Amino acid sequence: MNHSRSVRARGLAAVGVSAALLLAACGGGGGSGGNENPGAQSSQAGFNAGSTSVVNPSDKKGGTLKFANEGDWDTLDPGETYYAYSWNFARLYGRSLMMFKSAPGKEGNQLVPDLAEAPGQASDNAKTWTYKLRKGVKFDDGTEVTSADVKYAVLRSTDKQTFPNGPAYWDALLNLPSGYKGPYKSPNMNTDSAIETPDESTIVFHLKQPFAAFDYLGQQPDTMPVPKDKDTGAKYRNSIVSTGPYKFADLQPGKSFNLVRNDQWDPATDPNRKALPDRIEVSLNVNADDIDNRIISGDLDVAVTALGVQPAAQSRVLQDPTLKENADNPLGVRLWYTSINPTVPPLNNIECRKAVEYAMDRTSYQTAYGGQFAGGDLATTILPPSVPGYQAYDLYPDGQDHKGDLDAAKKSLEACGQPNGFQTNIAYRSERPKEKATAEAFQQALARVGIQLTLKPYPQGDYFAQYAGLPPYVVKNKLGLALNGWAADWPDGFGFLSQIVDSRVIRPAGGSSNMSVRIPEVDQMLDKALTELDTDKRNQDWGAIDKRVMEEAVIYPGVYSKSLLVRSKNATNIFVTDAYGEYDYLGLGAQK
């Protein structure tokens, strides 16, 4: 009796669930993008059109764009924020010395002057950089921006007790006086050895070493001017003074904030921004699945972190032709890869490392990361294709099906003196299912040639500091392989490579992202590239470094990351910029 009732009830529940799922499936698809703009092109644009061209172009001003973030913003303070989406977004309310051009695809990688009149002028073998500021740029309170405001902004970002999360390039490169702790704790210290402001519109940076790619530092949000008298240290994130076309309104930490037009912004001083929408509303800590549903239904415009739709929406988007037509699948500036540690025998023999390169099934790496659309493209280099300097090559071809070249792997094992394979461990971050799946894929693929892997999960919070990034621990625990991933601070060889292939960043006490690359020649190549002022030649240098590292087989490139993004029905001027691998937030407009 009870059994019968239970079965009927379960049946009822199952019918209810199926109906609900059906309704939900019907809930999003309708329409071809809700395109009511006569000049719009989104219904014809097609899948991934936004990655290379402007979809739904328009110069119409007005309307509101709605953004949502599935978490909290790391910080809106331009002196500390350190996420690509945040740097992309910060251009709406702040003006840095340089900026990435608001343009689709590779054109978006181009640096253009923003607060500065022109790119930096190098002298003293690229150790001194001078910028002239545009006249007439104002803070949102009407005060004119001066070079002293830029200097103050850069210096405050070096106070790592107050701003521990931001980039640390200025601290490392500027010729700051010994013992300097930032303008709060060292207010009276003369810092002219690092930054000079000979007049209100000139700023001169003095570095400790040559840095040919300095304009990339100039595009960091920490060069956005901060008025000293309005600076409130760690709390400035809640009271930012704007220099861009928008200023903050109704900022509720952890919940939401709005951007409204900054009436002190003068378009005559700014050739880079269209500033189309009247208002931008941002909700924080919104359920990621709900964000997907709302964008698909037209209630929301942008998932600001641009990590791609969740698995539930992913299948809907890819299976529904109408939805797929309004989606983009851009390449990010990130590589998911595996470090092959030459400090762990027998991987100290290059032939054993090559055996790993040949034996791995690259398609299983891609599958582990979510497949072709959500995971990414198969990688054979360290630099992703979106980074200038990328050169396509494959030193370890793995067959037409990319499932590994087992014959080549066996030959390498014989040359290594391990014809029957060997045993080692593979480390991964236990909180990351994709890394676990990748480690298992390595285990299965390498077992085909006799390489036996034991999985070693570690907590991600201490992964680099205590385990896979701690050299003595790696050797003692035979972590021959360790899963890793890297995204560039900016799309440039230095931004991508310096922290993962320079052996000098490896610290005996742990904590470095570089776990396996110790090639003195590469260190020298990096130093040389940093003195090369010709951009094209410098890009060639980065490509050469990439190849030199791969020759040593200390990195197994897995996938160049990609994300599946859905275009807003309301937004105009939608395109992906290669600078961030995201929609260009500066270019977006709104229909209503």
Add this chain to the structure above:
Amino acid sequence: MFAYIVRRLLWSVVLLSVLSVVVFSIFYLIPLVGGATPETLAGRYVGRAATPETVHLTAERLGLLDPVPVQYWHWLKGVFVGAEYDYGSGVEHCPAPCLGYSFITKQPVWPELLDRAPVTISLVVGASLIWLIAGVSVGVISALRRGTVFDRGAMGVALAGVSLPIFFTGLIALAFFSYRLRITAPGGTFVPFSESPGRWAYSLLLPWITLAFLFAAQYARLTRAGMLETMTEDYIRTARAKGLPERTVILRHGLRGALTPVLTIFGLDVGLLLGGAVITEKTFSLNGLGKYAYDGIVSNDLPKILGVTLVAGFFVIIANLVVDLLYGVIDPRVRLE
């Protein structure tokens, strides 16, 4: 009665103190015992480019270099006399009760808890009323019409309600009612009661129903079982024999006896949810205490977690005290002399 309440409240202070020690130990002491250092703990709160010096400075700023008992003492002192926080260009005073500063958002925790409490209270009050009325009503009718189509249908729906998680029903409900039919508010909507009672109810209608669906199912089944048992008691037969109307027999004698276990569970449920209806708030993107706690857990933001834990503990203690007092009203056998 007054002495009983005072005694229970004093015990609640002791309980909350123990709770704070336990939570503090979980986050600070146990990692140290497991081999972590103040620097590795501080490493969670710095960016990827942080140098060892930055990590050390962060550990110093967060007070992680002090022995754990000293850290706890500083926190406890802040609760009673307030604390001060160096934000770089100045020092901010956090008045008592200062439950600490968020490591991540650099905001004092107590004002944020106060700010978010109305959302959670609104959610729980509305949902609990719905599930209590609906659940108990359905349970009573099912018990009285045992074996009928209504009973079987209601218990079937109840089973579905118990079985389906909120993150599933919530998302389905949002997709259908908010984004397809557009008859309910989209996720993330909350209008304070003081601003507009009508819009307040509209903004929370879907979360209320979704949360209530889960709990109403349990209450219907619990009430039904209680009623089935109570209605076979001798005193019910006596009441009927005395010629009391059936309505009075059911409501004043039957239901009253069946309500005691329902009330016990109700107190616990409401208390726990007031401390944060985590999944519902997360699903509907409501900025209540539950989502605050979730964010704290995800980002290892101990002051947030500690604050919500204490608030949750407080609500559970108070809810249980109220329930204990209500026992006496409902059931004269446990009335305090």
